[in-house]
Amino acid sequence: xxxxPAGPDALDAPPLRIRRLSVSYATDHGRIxxxxxxxxxxxxxxxxxxxxxxxxxKTQLLLSVLGLSAPRAELGGSIRxxxxxxxxxxxxxxxxxxGNRISMVFQDPxxxxxxxxxxxxxxxxxLRVHRGASARAAEQRAIDMLQSVHIPDAQRRMRQYxxxxxxxxxxxxxxxxALIAEPExxxxxxxxxxxxxxxxxxxxxxxxxxRARTGTAIVLVTHDLGVIAxxxxxxxxxxxxRIMEQAPVHELxxxxxxxxxxxxxxxxxxxxxxRPARLPSIAGxxxxxxxxxxxxxxxxxxIYRMPVCxxxxxxxxxxxxxxxxxxxxxxxLGKLRGQAA
Amino acid sequence: MLRYTVRRLLGALPTLLVxxxxxxxxxxxAPGGPFDSEKxxxxxxxxxxxxxxHLDEPLWRQYLRYLGDLAHGDLGPSxxxxxxxxxxxxxxxxPVDATIGLTAITLALSIGGTVGINAALRxxxxxxxxxxxxxxxxxxxxxxxxxxxxxxxxxxxxxxxxAGDWVHGSPSHLLLPAVALALPYTAYIARxxxxxxxxxxxxxxIRTARAxxxxxxxxxxxxxxxxxxxxxxxxxxxxxxxxLTGSIVVETVFGLxxxxxxxxxxxxxxxxxxVIGITVLYGALIILFNLLADLCYAWIDPRVRLR
Numbered sequence: 001x002x003x004x005p006a007g008p009d010a011l012d013a014p015p016l017r018i019r020r021l022s023v024s025y026a027t028d029h030g031r032i033x034x035x036x037x038x039x040x041x042x043x044x045x046x047x048x049x050x051x052x053x054x055x056x057x058k059t060q061l062l063l064s065v066l067g068l069s070a071p072r073a074e075l076g077g078s079i080r081x082x083x084x085x086x087x088x089x090x091x092x093x094x095x096x097x098x099g100n101r102i103s104m105v106f107q108d109p110x111x112x113x114x115x116x117x118x119x120x121x122x123x124x125x126x127l128r129v130h131r132g133a134s135a136r137a138a139e140q141r142a143i144d145m146l147q148s149v150h151i152p153d154a155q156r157r158m159r160q161y162x163x164x165x166x167x168x169x170x171x172x173x174x175x176x177x178a179l180i181a182e183p184e185x186x187x188x189x190x191x192x193x194x195x196x197x198x199x200x201x202x203x204x205x206x207x208x209x210x211r212a213r214t215g216t217a218i219v220l221v222t223h224d225l226g227v228i229a230x231x232x233x234x235x236x237x238x239x240x241x242r243i244m245e246q247a248p249v250h251e252l253x254x255x256x257x258x259x260x261x262x263x264x265x266x267x268x269x270x271x272x273x274x275r276p277a278r279l280p281s282i283a284g285x286x287x288x289x290x291x292x293x294x295x296x297x298x299x300x301x302x303i304y305r306m307p308v309c310x311x312x313x314x315x316x317x318x319x320x321x322x323x324x325x326x327x328x329x330x331x332x333l334g335k336l337r338g339q340a341a
Numbered sequence: 342m343l344r345y346t347v348r349r350l351l352g353a354l355p356t357l358l359v360x361x362x363x364x365x366x367x368x369x370x371a372p373g374g375p376f377d378s379e380k381x382x383x384x385x386x387x388x389x390x391x392x393x394x395h396l397d398e399p400l401w402r403q404y405l406r407y408l409g410d411l412a413h414g415d416l417g418p419s420x421x422x423x424x425x426x427x428x429x430x431x432x433x434x435x436p437v438d439a440t441i442g443l444t445a446i447t448l449a450l451s452i453g454g455t456v457g458i459n460a461a462l463r464x465x466x467x468x469x470x471x472x473x474x475x476x477x478x479x480x481x482x483x484x485x486x487x488x489x490x491x492x493x494x495x496x497x498x499x500x501x502x503x504a505g506d507w508v509h510g511s512p513s514h515l516l517l518p519a520v521a522l523a524l525p526y527t528a529y530i531a532r533x534x535x536x537x538x539x540x541x542x543x544x545x546x547i548r549t550a551r552a553x554x555x556x557x558x559x560x561x562x563x564x565x566x567x568x569x570x571x572x573x574x575x576x577x578x579x580x581x582x583x584x585l586t587g588s589i590v591v592e593t594v595f596g597l598x599x600x601x602x603x604x605x606x607x608x609x610x611x612x613x614x615x616v617i618g619i620t621v622l623y624g625a626l627i628i629l630f631n632l633l634a635d636l637c638y639a640w641i642d643p644r645v646r647l648r
Contacts, residue, residue: 066552091557098554106552111545115644116567125563126553161643177553 014041015184015217016065016102020077023060023069023241030290034060036241038077039316042185042217047208049232049249050221051264055286057241058221059107062187066104067094081185100130103178107190109170113162120158123177130181145176148213149206168199172206179210188220192227204231225268229253234322237261240287240297243316247323257325260298262333296328304329342639345647346632353628360624361411364617365404375420375611394420407617416618421610427618434600435622437507438587441597444519446577446584449526454573456527457534458561464539472531479528488521488594505596518595522588526580533576537569544568570641578634582626586619 023035035057042048052058063069065079065086079086081097089097106112114122123145124138133141139158146154149172162170171191178186188207192200208231211218222228228235229249236246237260245258256262263282284301287293293300299309308328316326376382376390391397395406410417416427456476460469495517496504508514541547542565550564587601600619607615639645 068548068552095554095556098552100554104549104552106545106549108545112549114546114550114564116642117563121563125555125559129553129555129559163644174549 012044014043015082016042017080018061018065018078019080021061021064021079022074022076023057023064024074024076025070025072026074027290032289033241033292034073034289035064036292038241038243040236040243040246042219044184044217045211045215046217047211047231047233048217048219049228049235050219050238051223051225051228051235052221052238053223053286055289056238058238059189060241061238062104062189062219062221065187066098066102067091068104096130099126099178099183100181101183102185102187103181103183104187105171105174105178105189105191108194109167109174110162110194112174113170115162117161118158119160119162119165119173123158123173123180126177126180142176142180145180146173149173149176149179149210151176166199167195168202171195171199171203175203175206175210179214179216182214183216185217185219188218190222191220193222193224200227207231225264237264240292241289242297242313242326243324244298244327245323245325246316251323255323256333257319257323258327259302259304259329259333263301263303296326304331304333342636342647346636349632349635353625353632356628357621357624358408361408361617361621362404364620365407365613368611368613368616369400369403371611373611375613377611394418407614411621416621417614419607419612419615421607421612421615427614430603430615431600431618431622434587434598434603435585437597438592438599438601439585441515441518441522441591441599442581442584442587444515445523445526446581448519448523449530450577452523453527453530454534457531458538458566458569460531460535461538461542462557462561469535473535476528476531479524480532482524484521484525484588484590485594487524488518488591491517491521492594505594507595507597518591518597521594522584522591526584529576530573533573534569537572538565541565541568567641571638574634574637574641578630579627582623582630585626586623 018038018040021035021038022033024031024033026032038061040048050058050061060069060073064073064075065081067086067089069075075087077087081102084093084097086094086097113119120139120142123142124133124135127133127138127141128135131138143154143158146157151157151169151172157165157169157173162173165173171194175191191207192203195203204227207218207220210216220227220232232249234247235249235252237244237252237258239260245252245256245261247257252261253265256265260282267280267282269279282301287297287300293310295308295310295313296302297313299305302309304327306328312328314326314328316324319325374391374396375394376387376396382390388397395403398406407417414428416431419425419427419430422430453476456472460472463469492504495502502513502517504517506514538561547560547564550560555564587597587599589601589605591597592599592601600622603615604619606612607619635647639647
């Protein structure tokens with residue numbers, strides 16, 4: 001057998017490539033476009049944060065990768081994992097990827113685990129299905145996995161039911177379950193949002209620790225910029241189903257280039273400054289996904305708005321290496337800061 | 342679990358006492374007595390018969406006497422079928438009803454369950470609409486229509502099965518009555534399972550199971566089935582108690598020696614002991630199967646704690 005030439009799927013190519021992805025639903029109130037024209041890559045081993053308000057399409061984006069969108073969703077574009085086009089896989093082939101090469105952790109660990117089944121079987125079944133592991137081997141591996149997500153007394157926990165565990169413990173079980181088949185990519189949908197603040201921090205540091213140890217790429221979706229700042233290497237900011245800006249995390253926080261990102265940052269209350277009379281917020285509300293404006297979706301709330309913004313949606317373009325933005329405004333930002341001062 | 346069961350069984354005694362008392366009072370309040378008939382009996386004979394069955398005593402004494410016998414498991418002599426005790430009548434009839442009832446519930450569960458789950462998995466397809474239309478018909482068409490139709494087709498036209506009568510241990514005599522009895526239950530269970538399965542398939546933990554790449558078979562049987570069983574168990578508890586004590590219509594149409602038929606004639610004849618006896622049996626079975634249903638909940642759903 002000869003090694004093939006290094007093609008577009010060479011080893012250093014990003015394992016997950018999403019192009020022109022759209023997810024939409026036909027409803028009684030017209031067509032809802034949850035995800036619009038998204039281009040994004042997930043590089044091997046990276047920690048990608050996706051941030052956006054609720055309704056910005058970030059969860060829909062994650063679900064579409066594993067074919068978990070609602071049955072009536074219409075998907076367009078391309079999601080390539082290595083050589084496979086995920087949007088066109090049959091269910092048997094898709095099941096080979098799910099939980100095995102790409103796995104997912106959900107927001108609410110209270111409802112995401114099956115309350116009728118012991119924790120042990122819910123973890124081991126992943127190995128039994130994907131690896132054909134024996135019951136004993138799977139059990140041993142599951143216990144090891146529970147220990148590696150810092151669940152004490154793992155052997156006993158295996159025989160317990162989800163309701164016998166605390167919220168943080170359940171999320172650890174979810175993470176153990178998602179990582180037990182050693183996937184290449186882990187998708188995490190607001191994994192710490194439903195937890196206490198202290199538990200939140202523990203879960204986030206667990207993600208970092210596991211990424212460092214296993215080399216699994218993590219895509220973390222959250223509405224919390226603070227979480228992103230803490231853990232991610234790279235950030236994509238979503239608004240009304242589109243990516244507005246995408247950059248390495250320090251770059252995005254130091255030099256935001258999209259007015260929406262800037263406005264988001266300004267609305268984080270600061271602990272080291274005098275408390276303002278009113279917490280800053282972005283004027284206006286996100287657009288109705290059933291009737292999006294023809295131009296930039298953020299234009300109606302944007303303080304840099306120009307006539308072109310209402311007519312043409314700006315494409316996501318690389319502004320400087322690694323820093324992408326979808327905005328017509330080319331000048332410097334900082335207007336908000338100026339106003340606040 | 343054991344303590345819970347014992348406590349529930351002890352708690353059933355007052356309930357049974359209320360059932361007995363109500364049945365006793367209602368029957369005695371109804372006009373007429375077991376030995377009243379159109380042709381007049383000689384008063385001496387009437388009196389001697391009533392004395393034999395203690396009907397000449399004051400009501401409270403009859404009541405206490407009945408309770409005393411009941412405590413020993415003796416349901417008393419039948420007033421209508423002389424020289425036969427109620428215990429004997431039940432001992433003869435109950436096995437017939439129980440055999441047909443258990444067969445019917447087995448049929449209803451296996452067929453109704455399969456159809457319901459499949460309809461849920463093929464939601465919105467022709468299979469779904471077709472099976473649910475049949476199920477609706479199964480619920481709507483009464484047994485006294487279905488049973489003669491079955492006889493007409495399978496006994497009279499096709500000569501496959503006997504039209505009625507009862508032969509102990511003969512499956513061919515069992516089949517038609519069991520099917521007739523099972524039909525509405527099958528239909529109801531199919532609808533129940535369809536609704537339950539659709540509900541469960543939308544729950545977050547099923548999405549987790551799908552995200553794990555589990556095959557559909559495992560998702561349905563391991564992850565979705567247990568939650569759908571809870572409403573089924575609530576339905577089955579009382580339903581089984583009813584099935585075991587027989588269906589008057591099915592027994593009449595197929596000429597079966599069950600206890601359902603006795604119940605009607607006994608009520609019309611003021612056969613006090615037989616009516617109360619069957620009522621107590623039915624009440625006890627309902628209580629028993631409701632207890633079994635509660636034990637099943639705890640067995641299915643680990644969050645249910647029995648105290």
